[in-house]
Amino acid sequence: MNPIRSRFARLAWSLGPLLGLVVVALVFGAIEYKVATGEGRTPQFFTPESLQVVLNHASLVGVAALGMTLIIIAGGIDLSAGTAIALTATSIAWLYRDGFDGMSGWRDTSPLLATLALSVVAIAGGLLTGCLCGLVNGALISLLRLVPFIVTLGTMTAFQGIGRTISGETPVRAYGKVPDLVASLQKPYPDPGWLMVSPGVWILIILAILVALVLRYTVFGRHVFAIGSNEATARLCGINVIRTRILVYTLAGAFIGVAGLYQFTVLGGEGDPVSGLGLELKVIAAVVIGGGSLSGGRGSVLGTLSGACIITVIQHGCVLIGVPDHYQDILIGLIIIAAVTIDQLRTRIGTN
């Protein structure tokens, strides 16, 4: 194989999903421009507001997809991501609601400290719930030697059931009990204007850089790739496959926790245990569109974020153009299939 071409091809491939995002954005921008000018409106697609909305909207799926990227690179899958997000959102809401009522005395004496403590407890509780969900998945898969698909199919239903149990069958509402700083996480137009995008987006960017660094520059990151690429080789090289896999799922659980917090604020301070169903498919789709391989060993942070943005750009673009909801679904479905087809073609060309 021609070495220069091969290196170039590898670089091009790693940027492929990003290019895909640019193409999708340009196509929708052009169509929206045409439609809007035709109807005498001002085109809205290429505006700062539009960017703010898209990025903010992508951040929820994006942050959960960071964890899913780790799982998929390690050769796994997590179908329970959606209901786990809902479960963490519910527990955050529950902690805020009951915590707020519980510390009414303290709130009178030192309101600032009480609010701070309440938020720390609620958010830490949410992250912990997420980690716990991941730990359960990872432990079941590793210790019982079950297929990730089956285990997480089971926990998907179970997590929703647990959520409904804590919530007592109704959404847990913590309206007015959440400090503004937390409540504004997912406000597309941030309050201090210099932030430019919502705090949720900034958190996503920081976490994404962190995950990318971990994947590239840590032993753990190499082990994740090794396990997904060839588990037998990993074992041969003395890598502790069980421990690494449990760690991967637990870490992904932490990202679920962050996504749960986003979900909680998107709903305006509410935790609804049935709100997350179907979200896992968007999360998985983001990773797959971003070049992640469900057979493991491949995936990247940049790709996943591009994948998440592609999905949101399509949704946002369709709204602006006035395309009904159900056409969006068809379009996103086709994009997933197209992304995987391109991936397959590349593998086939690579082996020939």
Add this chain to the structure above:
Amino acid sequence: MDSPSEPRHAPPGNLLGMSGISKRFGATQALDDVSFELAAGRVMALIGENGAGKSTLMKVLSGACTSDSGSMQVAGTTYRPTGPQSARDAGIAMIYQELNLAPDLSVEDNIMLGQEDHRRGLLARHLQRPRVRKVLERLGHPELQPETPVHELSVAARQLVEIARALVGQARVIVFDEPTSSLAGADVDRLFDVIGRLRDDGIGIVYISHFLEEVRSLCDDYTVLRDGHVAGSGTLTNTTEADIVAMMVGRRVEELFPTVPHTIGDPVLELQSLTGRNTPQQIDLVLRRGEILGVAGLVGAGRTELLRCLFGLDPVVSGTVQVAGLVKRPSPDTMIRSGLALVSEDRKDEGLAQDRSLADNITYSRLDLYTRFGWLNLNRRHDAVNRCMAGLEIKAVSPEQPVSELSGGNQQKVALARVLHQDADVLLLDEPTRGIDVGTKAEVYRLIGEQAAAGKAVLFVSSYTPELLAVCDRIAVLARGRLHDVRPAADWSEESLIQCAIGSEAAVS
């Protein structure tokens, strides 16, 4: 397959003719102007080392891949397969090493798979059953019951099912690919009997095998491939075994097995009645520094399992493993830290993570050399990997190139590079020369010698007896998971090794 030259027609009486077949994979010329002819009612041996082009030639024949040039005729008519189905239509059947059966289906369903008797889609069992029985009778095995699920059968019986399937499909040419590699003595005789019957029925047989004795007792003609060329062909009665080996190897034997002088020191690895789940059984063995200990035995004798068990990849049921005098509880992690390293026999599925880079594959077992608090120093690793690559003359673009883009020989060098990079005291090498060319083999032997000279101990498992005899200090023979004999290599001959391996199998069974 569009050849500019006029297709040469096979002479009358020839069942199968392949002429001028060439095939290129990337940088390797797998087949170069290969011609091959087979007459009805003859058994043709196809001989050659791994990588000589035997399997590629058979893939061209079976339509699994298309040749770049050349032409083929079956019974006088041009044959241009577009896939496995057209090979079947032309009457060409393949019996592979890994049998292609559906284990949950019955003997009858497997035999008739894809060629079922039916009326408008409804299975016509009453038509099928007699055909199946007739074919089994023709093979001399009427005792096989059509209703038996295939997973209940022995390997030998499964092979019969495959042959029966070929016969029902009106096969005129049957290719056997190393059919005895997983059979025991008596089953081999029965298979030869079946092949004799097929020959007498006028079927043309291609028989691929490594075992020259086997070829001599069964086959009529031979074709030897070497590096994608035909190195020789003819009738076996006029040819000696030495001639065939010379054709296979194509160069003088002395330079094939370079040795490095080394001295044997203290024991470093001691096994006391090591027993795994099935194999190994009660193995006692001592390996010394600077020693190369060969392990011979038939397929299934438990050689690979012995290595896996002592390395902790397979569970140890009883017995102990001592490294440098200390008892260890085998697990890959502890064993690597105790100074052991293993090269897997299965480069593709276990040995290497194919889509990862050379750098990753070489350093996976010792990433800790380049880390501080879990963070990798990629520059230092890059330099170290470059040194490894230079030392072993691995041909690759850069340490970041995926292993899958390398040739088989270079991949094997990467697997060995990991073991060297690990700087292990005990090297467990499982078929380290499988599937690599003669030149690379010689490099591997020299490497093994150098490691022994540096005071490392080597446990060298191989199915290729000549290399064991040439490279090792002592050779142990395993049969049915048990250690049968350990003697200095000088006390063994190729015959006595095989005799011991086969004889012990028969004695136990």
